[in-house]
Amino acid sequence: MTTVTAVTPETKPVRSRRRPIQWGNIGVHAFLITMAVVWLFPVLWAFYIALRSFADTTLNGYVAFPSSLTLDNFFNAWTQGDLARNYIQTLAVVIPGVILTLLIASMVAYACSRYSWRFNRLILMVFVAGNLLPQQVIIVPLYQLYLALPLPKAVSDTGVLYDQLIGILLIHIVFQMGFCIFVLSNYMKTLSKELTEAGLVDGASVLRIWWSIILPLCRPALAALATLEFTFIYNDFFWALLLIEKGAKRPITSALNNLQGQFFTDFNLLAACSVLVAIPTIVVYVVLQKQFIRGLTLGSTKG
């Protein structure tokens, strides 16, 4: 609109010259709004149920105006789900998990994509092929392996890798590396050779080039991967289910299950707990959504 008035500053605005209604645009927006509502609805609905008491939803049904709203469910979920401990415990796996995965993956990606050596292509293939492997395929041998691998008592109260947070951490790193290496190696291939050659001429070692030249240049890719990996590892329930035996060592995703009884489940309480559990991923996503979206398309056009 401003450009239209700018072009004809002297003339009286003519009604007929107003921009015609763009039906296509309206259609797009209608579609986007519909999709946004469809996606937001379950989250908002869970929040609404969480604000109502069990008696209220039982007597009046889920689709009803509330007789009263309360935050009790959130407080109860916090204590009954033991969320404080759960958050800390989960972050103790997620944060080192993300950092170590990215560090190691960037090393492998660097070696495989920036250097030409006998098996660099093959190594890359093996890691990428690991992506195709469904986790479920290896659970039986992995379970036995964890039971059989001894650890010193100082590190592990069970004396083996099984039922240890470090065991969960390790398997996350292993399984997330394939994806990170794939993305990072593609990204590194796009960096100009001259930069590393300059480093080489200045006498930088391989490690130095990786740390001082490659990693800073990979920052967008690393940020995107960190966001994705945080979500992946935080949301994981599978490995903990398989490799952790003590209920108290399981991550936050299992807190939700703890609120369900043998028969009876207070769904309002469960909704409150779900909302609380989802908060960190939502926060990470909102704060880093630019990287998140970039992460989804990373590697898709490179090469």
Added chain:
Amino acid sequence: MDEITRASQVSRREVLKKGLLGAAGLTVLPTVIAACSSAAATPVVTAAPVVTPVPGVSVTPAPVVTPKGLTGTVSLGSNYSDAIPKKAMQDMADAFTKKTTVAVTVNTVDHGTFQNQITSYLGGKPEDVFTWFSGFRMRFFAKQGYALAIDDVWTTLKSNYSDAFKVGSTGDDGHQYFVPIYNYPWAVFYRKSLFADKGYKVPATMDDFKALCKQMQTDKLTPIAFADKDGWPAMGTFDILNLRLNGYQFHVDLMAGKEKWTDAKVIAVFNLWKDLMPYHQTGAAGRIWQDAAQALVKKTAGMYLLGMFVSQQFKAVDDATLADLDFFPFPSLGNAFDAEKALDAPIDGFMIAAKSPAGQAGGEQDNARAFVGFLGTGAAQDIYVAADPSNVAAAKDADTTKYNALQQKAVTLIGAAQKITQFMDRDTRPDFAGANGMQNFILKFISNPSQDLTAFTQSIQKFWDSLPPAS
């Protein structure tokens, strides 16, 4: 999200361009799968090596140990994960510690996970004592050598339990492996106020029952609330109809595979159920039991055949609603089995894991035996049933004076029953009761009760016959 993202990443042009990558993936995968296939072919639950029972440890009872003189600790693997049962379990453990100074470490795992992983749990690093169920589920693990025989504990407990409980604690080899803590009856639940308002009478016979259902329909009520989304609740209806129509022995033999599902007696059960189906709430296949119970709470449905755990939902609404809940035993059919007054009254309790530290010889075994012995007393069970009044204590010396009206009535009902069953999914082998088996068949029946029942029961028998021999 994880898988989708990866799949799309891998299928991108990059891979096609490099070509080799995909090929490598294909060549690597079969090798990996082959490496795992021998193990992966068996279900996950049986992944753990089967423990060979050590005769000296698992069968020969150890000398009876008095609580005095015990030291050290004992561990408890519990699936009582929601707030009220979890606390009750902890309180029982504390009571034991107070009595013996033996500290109890409780590992609470959520109910579903605990049950799904029970085989790998018992084959891995289980706690000394674990929570479990009576019935086939108990006998199965006893037979597998995952549980310790506790005949010595039972020499003390014997006088404190009725015979039915002892039978429910005994494995196929005649040894005891289980200590019951509580049970609860399956019955027809209703709201006293609704019956009073409308002038309904509790029906004693099937004719009265049907007449009441008709009356409720004219009063614009759903006579019988019904839900079977999770597959198991409707099993209770089959159980009670079979018990009433064909008696305890036939039911038990049918569950054990000694009788055929194609028997005319079974078809008669489904026919009776078909007659009652018009009085049931429709759309049961998509409803969970809590939503059916909600219809009872809201007085849009008149009755609900379910376990006494339905009272937990009433209690969660408020105490007045709970006080309005009542039940009556499923009506009799006027045949030879009326006198049995049989019903489903599933028993929950404890076992000692053979692969736990207590499973090995030594002090912790004494602790575990003392602990399950303690859990078999009224003093321990009083703590539990006070916290969760949807159950009644199993031990004779439990204090019933503090029971609420429902619990009092449950004691009478269970006491009057000559025969007690555990519920279909506890009485028969799990693969038969499971999602591919009876859960599926019953859902099929509910969706179309007027189908050819001969063909229908044949399909059930065919499924039973297709199962591998029970180990």
